Amino acid sequence: MDYSRVLFVAPYEELAEEARKTVEVLKKPCRVIVADMSDGAAAAQKALNDGVEVIISRGGTASLIRQAVTIPVVDVEVTGYDILRAFYPLRDIEGSFGIIGFPSVIKGCRTVAEMFGLNYFIYELEEGNDSLQSLNKEELAQTKVIIGDTLAVRYSEILNRPVHLIKSGPESIAAAILQAEGLIEALERDRAKTALSTVILNAVHEGVVTIDKNETIVNINAEALKMLELTPDILGKPAKTLFRPQLLAGIHFKKFTGHPERVNGRDLVLNLYPILVRDTHLGTVVTLQNAQEIQQAEYNIRRKLYHKGLIAKFSLKDFIGDSNSVHLILNQARKYAFTDSSILIQGESGTGKEILAQGIHQVSLRQNGPFVAVNCAALPENLLESELFGYEEGAFTGARKGGKAGLFELAHRGTLFLDEVGELPLHVQARLLRVLQEKEVMRVGGDRVIPVDVRLISATHRRLNEAVEKNEFRADLFYRLHVLGLTVPPLRERKGDIRLLMTKFLHELAPKLGKPKLNFTEEVYQAFENYQWPGNVRELRNCVEKLIVLSETDLILPESLMAVSFIKNQNESAHLLDRPHQNPESQQKALFSQPPETSDPAENVVSVQGSLNDIEKRVIEKVVQLENHNLTRAARRLGIDRSTLWRKRRQE
Template identity: 35%
Template sequence: MEEFRGSSFNITLITPYEYMGELFKSITEKSNVKAHIEVASLNEAANIASKLQNKVDVFLSRGGTADYIKKAVDIPVVAIPVTAFDVLKSIHYAKEITSEVSVFTYGKTIFGIKNIEDILDVKIYEYIFKNEEDIDQAMNEIKSKGIKVVVGGMPAVLTAQKYGLRGVLVECGEEAIQQSLQEALHIAEVRKIEAARSARLKVILDSITQGVIVTNEHNKIVLYNPAAEKIFDLSSKKVLGKDAFETIPNTRMHNVLESGEAEIGVLQDINGGTIATNRIPIEVDGKRIGVVSTFEDITKIQQLEQKIRERIYKKGFVAKYFFEDILTANESMIELKKIADLYAKTDAEILIQGESGTGKELFAQSIHNASTRSNGPFVAVNCAAIPDNLLESELFGYEGGAFTGAKKEGKQGLFELAHNGTIFLDEIGEISKGLQARLLRVIQEKEIMRVGGDKVIPIDIRIVSATNQNLEKQIETGEFRQDLYYRLNVFNIILPPLRERKEDISLIANKLLKKFAENYDIDFNKVIKEINPLLIEYDWPGNIREFNNIIERLALVAVQTKSHNWAETLRKVMHTVEAMDEHIVVKVNLKNGLKDAVKEFEKYIINSMLLKYDQDKDKVIKELKIGRATFWRKI
């Protein structure tokens, strides 16, 4: 047996006669194709093919031998056709010997055999055989009829010679061999491409954590990956080729195959675990040919989600508040919460307007947590707290060496850090016209370029902005770009001041008192009834922020002095704020050390000054003789 000559494909011809092999060799050499040749027929050919199939891409043969090989191997077999013209030539040659000939064909009659009989004026006896025994039986009949010539393939010719008859071989033409070789090469190329695709698919399926099962149109399992083995505790040997309904617990793949309707996110219990299952029908040209099912352990999904959340929490980019945290009995606020929840379901920009301290960031965080981006980062930026020359590099980031003092490796900006999440731009009316132009481009193009960089970075963010200023007036004065305003103000939320929702005062006061004095034996309902008239009477220019400060101070003073008259204590606290001039006296907690005590004292001073000047930050900054950045850092 010859060794393979090495080519990109292994094409093997198994021929019943040597001359065909020589012709095939001549054709392959002309075509620059290297091939392997074996001489054998029927059963012998099938045995040889079975041994060679692991080394061969495509077999070529002819007639009955080709059929025998097909039954013995799992790889493609190209049958070289025997044409009516090939038979005609052989019968014409046989006529020179005798006027009566027998013609042996494998499996089926030769189309046009009767026409050949008329054309050549010869009597033809056609014998159709399926195996060597059929040929033997026919020979006895031929001899009894006195027919002396047998026309057919090599098995028939060799058997005829054993019976003392003359055999005429039907040979394949060069053109038929050439066409069959091209077909074999095409099949080999397709198989190579398919093998590469299957190998890639196998690597993917073997490496993913999801279990995958694929069935065919008969609901038989044709693909079953290692992850599925672990989930179902069933080896692939036990399930491949089996009916999914009889093999896989709780399966509904047969239902999906029948209905054609996908089932997504179905939870089921498998071997003590909760598994999320998707079942999707496979359709080709409108015909349903199977179903693919994926299976994922809910525990793994939860663990992955936890890791993502932990990473986001470490960076501090987390929204802590939800719409449920916004306490209100006010009808307009209830309606605003509903509207904001609807807005949250979109990806459009939102502008939140309201006086200082009305809870704009509380709404922004709630919108983020109610959106499809809730698992992504929430990045809050106070545009007024950062000097304009630094705000640009904070938002957009910078490349290494972009400016003096820049990190060598550069730095990600807040827009990049907010990718797949929400960025909240508070005090949006404070940014410069130059920065407004860059922000407009971010909204339009969904991409940024770092300071000092030359590469465009695509980002996927949702922008929620807020202001306590009248942006329309700023547009009139030329301080704010009109086009940016319309981009930011796709959806608008205007928060009412606390003085317009006084029915909420007792609700919020109750919650804050419980927070600040939770460890003390206090009848909170009684206290609220006592102090509520005073709280309602005041207009709260600082809104929720001022309210929070007053209640915190009230709780601290009342608890420390063990006061039983909460209303009187509240009057003193509020009077101290209103009457405050240049001197401030406050008790601070020294248990956590001097540093924390100083921070607490500084914050107290700033909040007190804000109350004094009706939340006018500029007046407070001027009075305290501190910078704007210091003001925001201390508060």
């Protein structure tokens, strides 16, 4: 114990003397001064500036000091020994005694006076009112001697009687000093705890504000001060200076987390925790987080976890073509890129719809965000919903522990590309519509909403407006997806692009395949221009690649076309080369034998030559055509899964 931390204010010299002796015996550092009543209080106040933390005093002086300072004041209690010591020498005095003092002294005195069989009267002083105004004059007149504490001694002249002071003995002084020491130790422990929690509170990255049960701010950490641009004088102010009263009203027994709120002009996310001690609400701890920082962190996590495959590879420059329609499409695409509206790209399979979607993302304001693509036809129906919207742990059997973020969440601040959007089942369409309206997703099996900022680009090879008419696609969703539209014509309608595409693909692929000098003959160019390309640019690219691989000289000759899958059959290739202006429909039909279709398309292909694969492919295409490009129905009719159908159509 530091010498300067405990001050003993003795109201009379003899007590001071006794205190000094006790201090020496106990070897406890304690400064002792003599000062009575208001002088004692003034001395105590002054001592605060010297770092005194506990004061010891006695009787009325102790009461006055307690009123003057905020630090703990220990009373030198009047013990039974002290009272006995005071009464013993007076025990043989004839006549009555007066006992004047504060309640703590009176009680013991009464017991001792009765033990000695004395006549006595009592005058009890009140804390804060130590006047003798209501003293009974008659009683006083019969009294020979007064016993009391320092106050009685002070009034001895007015009382006009001998006054015997109840002095404090060494035991009570020692008890007070030890109690003061205990208080200093408790203060130390308290300080250590406070220092620890202050360090913890200031080390956390969140703002923390503590409010007591009277809704007063009692603690605020450095981060909260910084976040809200406040100074520490906010302490002691009502909580409503910072928070809406309604916000705190409900926080008595239940924590409340993730609450977006504007505090002191800043957008924050608040968590409120009630402080409960044995079910009694003692206050609230509010933690504050910067809404933007949370979003950024969430976004970084999303990117980190799913960085693979979330980047757009193609730019608009990769969309090759010199026809008017291609120029028009690219022009529109560049304009659309600068908006945030949904885009629907329509066009046959292989016309480059995904290249356009990626290209738009690359020039859009979201270019640094993720590009997430999903093929709605390639995913089994039962998986589609959880893939798009994510799921919470335990949402269904086999759901991953901790749940899983959906593609919408992954595409946050970026673009989500829904390929084959026309294949979305109706119940998923309803959910998608809600997400687009609310701009937030709820994971499957979850109950919290997650705000998402996603630009949607969809693509379809179906005529979606016809699907709407047939009630296969929701009209409201169609209009939401089709705010802006792009239609990519099939390759057969822009034959002028064929030569350019052939050359580009040749220049891109031939060096990679170790045949940098390779060229097409004019006849091959023409044959390509004459073909109808049902698989569009994808098919053309694959054809070029195969021709490169199969070529044995530096020139690709018309004869090489025989080896290409779509015209593998010699008759067919001759047929295609001979009749360049045939329309696509009749050309498709030509792939099937005569007589024309019966009710079961499979019957139409029995006589078609070629490998089993070719025949299967033709059956599939025929059924897809008969089902008006509705892949779900086509798959059902073929007796295969929708995703299998999608895979088979893509297979070479």
